[in-house]
Amino acid sequence: MLENDANPTISKSTGLPRKRFYRARAHSNPLSDSHFPVPISPSEVDYSLHYPQLFPSNDQRDRSKKIEFADIGCGFGGLLISLSTLFPETLMIGMELRDKVTEYVKERILALRVAHPGQYQNISVDRTNSMKYIPNYFEKAQLSKMFFLFPDPHFKEKNHRRRVISPHLLDEYAYALRVGGIIYTITDVEELGEWMKTCLENHPLFEALTSEELEADPAVKLLSSATEEGQKVARNEGQTFQAVYRRISAAP
């Protein structure tokens, strides 16, 4: 079931494989329609696979240190790489649906780690469908930043429910983000930009950052320049539309 379940499948008391994990594995297709492993819950995410230098052993790792930034639909990983050196103490993960693209990002990070010893240890990527499995990766209020850079537009009205920003999905993002955490969105498609802004504006758990706050936030500067998609838009001198909102607590 899990690619990274070497530890939880072994019983701590007996040292033997725990049956319930293997029972699930016996099913021909544990996650039925998904063809990639999904962590059963956030505590089963194997940090030693993602950040081997920081967590040599998943079993004995410091459980208080958790992933704090998520780049949703990270594509080729440009944002993670820029953020890695900007926030060297923060753990971050990219979530990407396309298998080949994910493999590419993995290779890219490994190569950077070799070329710059001690650096790029805090970033990783996983192949998953972020629209379904956010709660499997992050506990409530675990994240301080979520990035949605140049997401697929899904123009047709009936496909709007496929958009990664939607009123219902924002509920899940609000769950994963801590109060004060920030959600960053940017697109070159005006209609999608309007849509994302409207969804965020209408959501009771988010409020827009002021222009001073935007100015002061180093992550904002990366939105239009750090990713491959952003660079393409910049080369074509295209316009971009961003919406940056803060997670606030619910009105009493």
Add this chain to the structure above:
Amino acid sequence: MEETPAEEGDTNKDVEVAPALIAVHPTEKSVAVAVGSDLRVFDLVGNCPVSLVDESEAPYHKDSIRTICYGSKGKLFVSAGDDKTVKIWSTESWRCIFNVVSEKRVSAAAISPNGLHICFADKFGVIWVVDLDGGVDGTQPLANKKAVSLLSHYCSIITSLEFSLDGQFLVSADRDFKIRVTTFPTKPVNEAHEIQSFCLGHTDFVSCIAFISNLECSHGFLISGSGDSTVRLWDILSGSLLDTCDIGDKVELLESKEREGCHSAVTSLCTIADGALVAVAVQSLHGIILLNCDLSNHTLSVVKVVSISEETFIPTSLSTSCSTGYLWMVTGVSSLHNLGHSSLARVKVISGFNKDDPNSTANKVSIVEDDAIPGGMKLLEKLQGGLTFDEKMFLAAAEAVKTAMSNLLTKKQYSTEKRDFRKRTRNDRKLKQ
């Protein structure tokens, strides 16, 4: 996207059968059974069958009913399913008092403890809410109602929906192993944005959930049954898993292990005697498993397997009232095409549960003889649609029950070839190319 629930639309009608459902009034004033599109109710107070009155434009259900339940106060009853209608009945008059049209087929429904709202889930994973205008008095005229969307499980079919006992939370379980606990909004009820927790730990579809009452905790403790052969106990505030009870081993001891796969998937569960006991129905087990739930120690353990001598009685649904010591069971399916029968349902009752001493229960529970169950033969005639059944029919039904349960709970497994074809012909892919 990886998948769309549109796949549910093109199901093969010949193999798609709906399992029979049972629900008992909270103080056992009546019992309801749904088989296929047929809703059957027996009045235990008047000791007579009930004739439902439905004056809506599309009266009664036109396709398989997938969910039925009573409100916790016993005044309301809801039925819904594949015909995309949700009907809310007064249990006083047994008239349909609210008729709600859904865009999609309905897979689960629940009535809020204060009787002011109905929630239902559709096949796209969206949960809707209907405001009942301050409740019902039983004599009001029929009203058509609109539902508004409340929350959604992205592209996953919701298998079960329950309100916490205090009505503060709405809990939804899905086929992607997830249980979501959402704060039920007070006013205005349109969107439920605050997720209290996710209860994660099941390694296969979650088929059923129920609440156990507890003095120290007004919302109650949650239990869930799953295709992973376990029943789990949860604290919904934090989403923490308190205990896991593996019933697979018990079933394997009893049944020959002739089949692989979801052989011992939990299909239905029901709390008895204030929640000290939990009755569990398991795919392919002719009987039920009784669990003891010890809330002071947060443990769930198997007390006893109650087998039913008839090999063909594999319960598809369980229910109990808070007032009596009876566990009501039904087995049945919507249609048995090959035998030319429209449907089949068989009802049985187990008695002998002891609220004050759950441990002694193990020795006392027994299957009630047909003529000794409340309502007697008259009840069976109404709820089963008959009293005698051909053994051959039962065998066929038992098979159909297994198929129905698998179809309901597990996702379609397409052959690689078919999957590729579906991928190629899907509209969204075409657009991208």
